[in-house]
Amino acid sequence: MKRPIFLLCFCMTLLFAKTACAQVVPMRWSDPWASALASTFTMIESENWQSGLSALQGIQSPSADNVTIVDDPLDTSQPAVQVYVRSDQNYSQVANGAVRAEMVFGNHLKFVQGKDYLLRWRTYIPPDYVFDPKLVMVITQIHQTALSGSPPMELDLNGGNYVVSMRGGPSVTTSKSICCAQQDQGRWVDWALRYMPDAGGVHASTQLWKDGVAVFGTQGFPNAYPGDNSAYLKMGIYLLSPFQTRNQITLLFGPVTVGQQ
Template sequence: MKGIKLFIWVCLLVPGWAAHAQVFPLRWTDPATSALASTFTTIKSSDWQNGLGSLSGIQSPSADNVTIVNDPLAEGRQVAQVYIRSDQNYSQVDNGSPRAEMVFSGDVKFVQGQDYLVRWSTYIPTSYAFAPKLLMVITQIHQSALAGSPPVELDINGSDYVVSIRGGSGGTESKQICCAAQDQGKWINWALRYVPDASGVHASTQLWKDGVAVFGTQGVPNAYPGDNDSYLKMGVYLLSSFQGLSQITLLFGPVTIGQH
């Protein structure tokens, strides 16, 4: 039935890698945000080494759209792979839009007035084909309501990233971040400091890309009135057509949510 979310509840799909795994030289998180992260208490994390068990659900047409695969840059390490295909049936996915998203709800909700730090990593495969009019959400803080635009959203729009925030009685503040096309074949580390507040009085939204501040607002509403149940999602949510592409694939590294 169109318009109904299809949540595929997942368990540990891939056994944990050996407990004595070696330490790889490739960074998972940027040292420029490590000092900040040390001041937050971790309330949720996953490095995908024990499968998808940290998720509360997957929103996609099939469980196969989100899987654990080997890191293309580090032998023995595992990451989350998310893809969508143009020939799949999305009628049972929320609003019928092509998407495959990992849902971090359940025990982690973003309460207004609290201070959070979300860290994650993205990898655009070398086979990824950029299209000028292709627009997709890759990470979002989603409001508790099923409909509407998310209060925080990170997109790939053509060959660039775009970050947007929304809240209060309406309005959107966005910024284009150059350049996704230069990030193919390497891990990119993101950090979002998020103090949600629908009134804007205490609201703060700060985004770092590989330790460099790329977006920041203070006093701009970034949550909807009365909503203390927003949650984290990431994956691929297509807002345009496939632009002639048959498949879109992204990889995601470790995810950590901290709270002051």
């Protein structure tokens, strides 16, 4: 059932609403070191969607209906964000005309080179989702300040696998395929990304966990573009390949938190 876009979050006061309503994405780390590391980050952003989509800087989609608050399919007492794209919609007025329905997080959340960040978020692939080996979409990205070009960090759903990619410096790229998305249908997946951006690579570090298990890591590899200290977070669906046999693609997103050291 769809929820109203603006739901009141009944916290102690409006002034402290964001803190009082904070919900850290649950994570059972397989490595005690990772669990200890996570506890050292101070939360700077937390969104559990209890207040609708008002915390977002914007939405890039052909219609407001493409990104809506719905009940969590596994716990109807909690909200989630439903995102969809449909082949019969007109995307000509959406950013660069690409098929997308994405959430853009606010101006106050920027990724500054030399800082250390820990992002946590949840994704849900519906049980009726049909995997297509030819379909590639970006579902999470840290986007550079420039409006064009490939983002320094992106997580894709590529056919039946996830693919994480890092870029920076003189267009250097590294990526890895993560098996197997089919096993995640009908359940929440918990992601965590430790991100220390550095275009030079000397102090750069990128680590990705899926359900508490380390699945990707680079050290000393450029993961930001030179001079960019205003990269920002986006989540949703951004097709990198044309629609194939389906006319609609739907995903859900849960709470999002960002910590900083």
